[in-house]
Amino acid sequence: xxxxxxxxxxxxxxxxxxxxxxxxxxxHEGLSEAESRxxxxxxxxxxxxxxGDDAVxxxxxxxxxxxxxxxxx
Numbered sequence: 001x002x003x004x005x006x007x008x009x010x011x012x013x014x015x016x017x018x019x020x021x022x023x024x025x026x027x028h029e030g031l032s033e034a035e036s037r038x039x040x041x042x043x044x045x046x047x048x049x050x051x052g053d054d055a056v057x058x059x060x061x062x063x064x065x066x067x068x069x070x071x072x073x
Contacts, residue, residue, distance in 0.1 A: 006053060006055050006056065007055075007056065007059065008056050008059040008060050008063060027039060
């Protein structure tokens with residue numbers, strides 16, 4: 001599926017995914033577990049604000065929950 005405004009992208013949208021992953025991991029280096037959780041929460045909120053589309057954000061939340069341990073129907 002190609003990118004459609006108002007819909008969550010389901011194709012690769014990051015130009016260099018390995019570089020992004022490496023930067024994300026490095027951002028956590030030297031942080032405590034609590035600090036890492038705070039970094040993740042701040043990053044999610046910054047990216048959500050950048051996206052700014054409620055429908056896309058709700059779809060992303062639903063997609064992220066799918067397959068998470070303990071998820072119930």
